[in-house]
Amino acid sequence: MTYGSPDRQDGTLTQGGYSDSIVVSEHFVLQMPDGIDLASAAPILCAGITTYSPLKHHGVGKGHKVGIIGMGGLGHMGVKLAKALGAEVTVFTRSEAKVEEAKRNGADHVVVSSDQAQMDAVAETFDFMLDTVPVQHDLNPYLATLRYDGTHILVGLMDPIEPAVEGFNLIFKRRVLAGSLIGGIPETQELLKLCAEQNITCDVEMIDIQEINTAFERMEKGDVRYRFVIDMQSLKR
Amino acid sequence: MTYGSPDRQDGTLTQGGYSDSIVVSEHFVLQMPDGIDLASAAPILCAGITTYSPLKHHGVGKGHKVGIIGMGGLGHMGVKLAKALGAEVTVFTRSEAKVEEAKRNGADHVVVSSDQAQMDAVAETFDFMLDTVPVQHDLNPYLATLRYDGTHILVGLMDPIEPAVEGFNLIFKRRVLAGSLIGGIPETQELLKLCAEQNITCDVEMIDIQEINTAFERMEKGDVRYRFVIDMQSLKR
Structure with missing residues (x-):
């Protein structure tokens, strides 16, 4: 692996992006477009492509209603990229505090998922749901917001998916539960080009390596945007 | 509803197909093709269309490897219809006793799902899995038999889907878990035409109405093909 694994050549630990220099097959090299801010673009290679790849794969575009579940590192990129693809975007968040933040990132609408009336009001209205929440949560209330033939895309890992999915939520409306993991190199290059053209970047906070422990503690508390x-x-x- | 519900006109109980005559909108009438055996064709309108609709919707055809889980009323039609669409078909059954029966119905291969070695031998090889089992069962071993981008289609109702699905089984291979419920009238008419042309029928046992209680007991014991x-x-x- 890129980090912390035995190097294939000399058996030392791999250092990945923390290396001063790295030897890599050209098939795995990406070109950063001119004029893109390197710091803001860096997470495009992970949070960006992780959300872009399934949106593209499932054909998200103009005329689609897309829900983004979770307003974190992946979620805020999901909002920007679904908008860039032409969709109408709604952020689902448990927290009233994130409503303004979601709108600042470009969301057309925000649903506070802990408010049953708000959830009922959007029942059977979405074409796609991009679920970025990486901890166990009940998918059933979100499945109920999908139209006939709607697709719920998991990019956050849940093992196992509990509470369990109710079969009728898939069967009666021919809905789909799909998974997706990051994306390939050509698709990532395509995304970098799109981001440069449309001036899409991640919201980042740049730190020195000396601040890494404080940053890690802040990350654990959710104190980073994004x-x-x-x-x-x-x-x- | 068609059966056992208050009639919209006079409030008596609806009798559905047990009526001597029935008044119905022409939009809900199907034409039985000439030469088709009515008794053998009857379950096409339920077991047949329930398996055909998702196979068609997901684009199953020549060059695809399709697994059929369960060798009952739906499963035996799934085998015949997936074969008719050009797929290579494997039946998954827990019971050695059903191996010959699956082959008689046209299956190219049979996997005894309780035999781990047989399951391991087909890991990551299927494009589609049509799951006809209407009782709770673990989907994870079947998901592991799907290739990248493979689709597991549920037509048997499980509420809830337990044991729970492992998220990694969907995410790491971009697999899809899909539901499907019966099918529409134009699609059912298309299926009847296909069945007449290719001489596809359900395996049935015709009974008199007077035998209904015995038949019900036999059905509960699984003693009917199909x-x-x-x-x-x-x-x-």
């Missing part, structure tokens, strides 16, 4: 990016120049200090 | 059909002429005796 990704820390390490300035590797600081490694030499 | 559907009882009532000869409505017997109602007049």
